[in-house]
Amino acid sequence: MRSVPDERTVRLVRAAQRGDTLAMAELLDLLAPYVGRVCGPIALDQGADAAQEALVAVFRSLRTLKDPAALHGWVRAIAVREAVRTAHRAARAVPADLSALPARGDPQLSADIRDVLDRLSPEHRAVLMLRDVEGLDERTAAALLGVRTGTVKSRLHRARDIFRKAWTS
Numbered sequence: 001m002r003s004v005p006d007e008r009t010v011r012l013v014r015a016a017q018r019g020d021t022l023a024m025a026e027l028l029d030l031l032a033p034y035v036g037r038v039c040g041p042i043a044l045d046q047g048a049d050a051a052q053e054a055l056v057a058v059f060r061s062l063r064t065l066k067d068p069a070a071l072h073g074w075v076r077a078i079a080v081r082e083a084v085r086t087a088h089r090a091a092r093a094v095p096a097d098l099s100a101l102p103a104r105g106d107p108q109l110s111a112d113i114r115d116v117l118d119r120l121s122p123e124h125r126a127v128l129m130l131r132d133v134e135g136l137d138e139r140t141a142a143a144l145l146g147v148r149t150g151t152v153k154s155r156l157h158r159a160r161d162i163f164r165k166a167w168t169s
């Protein structure tokens with residue numbers, strides 16, 4: 001998703017803010033895949049639920065968005081918060097089993113990666129996703145997560161360390 005929306009997207013946001021249901025539907029079609037890509041790596045099995053909650057939050061608060069050009073960053077912040085919240089809620093329901101880490105050389109690489117990610121806390125997954133997948137700098141990631149830059153750096157270091165150890169075991 002582009003960081004600066006085109007003029008059509010800005011018009012869609014403004015129309016949706018006025019209550020135009022067709023514009024809202026188009027905006028939903030535009031945002032849903034992006035929100036899913038943000039929520040999935042953080043909330044894992046609950047990624048779809050997190051994305052749905054994030055989209056509901058986006059459309060409930062759309063009228064508060066003052067600058068339609070800031071849409072993508074605003075949506076990303078909401079999606080990250082919802083994904084972390086959803087992952088925490090799910091983690092409280094089912095404790096993680098850390099004893100069965102994937103074996104090295106397993107042919108199902110994506111399943112292995114997902115298994116290792118599942119062992120990380122939602123905060124660690126969020127920081128990994130924002131820095132290593134989205135390519136955001138520490139300051140931007142910190143602002144999205146509502147923490148200090150130093151916290152992002154320490155979480156990223158810890159997340160990479162946990163991931164590396166789990167992956168190589």
